[in-house]
Amino acid sequence: MKTIKGPAIFLAQFMGDRPPFDNLKNICKWMSSLGYIGVQLPSWDGRCIDLKKAAESKAYCEEIKGLVETYGLKITELSTHLQGQLVAVHPAYDVLFDSFAPESLRGKPTERMAWAIDQLKLAAKASQNLGLSAHATFSGALLWHTVYPWPQRPAGLVEDGFAELAKRWLPILNAFDQAGVDLCYEIHPGEDLHDGITFERFWEAAGRHQRCHMLYDPSHFLLQQLDYLQYIDFYHDFIKIFHVKDAEFNPTGRSGVYGGYQDWVNRAGRFRSLGDGQVNFKAIFSKFAQYDYQGWAVVEWECCLKHPEQGAAEGAAFVEDHIIRLTERAFDEFAGGRHDHATNRAVLGI
Secondary structure, three states: OOOOEEEEEEOOOOOOOOOOOOOHHHHHHHHHHHOOOEEEEEOOOOOOOOHHHHHHOHHHHHHHHHHHHHOOOEEEEEEEHHHHHOOOEOHHHHHHHHHHOOHHHOOOHHHHHHHHHHHHHHHHHHHHHOOOOEEEEOOOEOOHHHOOOOOOOOOOHHHHHHHHHHHHHHHHHHHHHHHOOEEEEEOOOOOOOOOHHHHHHHHHHOOOOOOEEEEEOHHHHHHHOOOHHHHHHHHOOOEEEEEEOEEEEOOOOOOOOOHHHOOHHHOOEEEEOOOOOOOOHHHHHHHHHHOOOOOEEEEOOOOOOOOHHHHHHHHHHHHHHHOOOOOOOOOOHHHOOOOOHHHHHHHHOO
């Protein structure tokens, strides 16, 4: 058994135009000073990594790794959340998701999807060149607009939707298989893979592909009122990436799970900085220790109230305090004895 690795942090929400958030060197130096030992890189942000170059050049990947390691950090995974979203976009969302693609592809959904698929294939090769074992992404959605259906869904719609989603992702899953990297879908509302049942539907539609895995983020389950601890019991074999993110759910007589189209600060369900919400992280880290989770604990900061710099500073210590150093011996070992066949037979009365 291995102790979970961390603390690490996802850089996507921190990159910006001013130091120390303006390039990989500066942000790694800053995150290291806070106590982090790992960083998860957003592959769409050129301030962190040139994805195409990383897919084509091992020398470039060694350069990136060397820069990160200068500050006592490791790259945990790459992320293609934005590109993955564009693999499957219902036309109702075309305008909103166009901003995730290069400007030249906006208004061109077919070309945009082809670009997204190519991006994922580049990410598979880049992950391999960086020596990574897992990759984070979104599934996209063809069915989300029917999640609470009225009028009722036509017979066979869900099956056809997952068949099409799997058809689009299978070439990508095969590319990750060739690279020896697990493709981990963040299970997330707004995506067709948003709970255990939908993941299972996709996994089956994709022929139970061996590279089809999960990114586990309990905040999204708390906001759905899903049992996020039992989820680990069910799916621990699939979970290869862990986002440590907090949330709270305080329904009222005026608003519940769906939020009433309100801003985040006024919703019943809100993302919070670590320790400020309701997620039972002691139980989660215990579950991961029980099931020998061997990946990283990666802070994802999203909070409707707290400043990101404060959230990042508090996050490293929070994760470090929750990581369980696994024991190398049984707690009652002192009272036992060596294995002895004759003694065992005597105890059994045989």
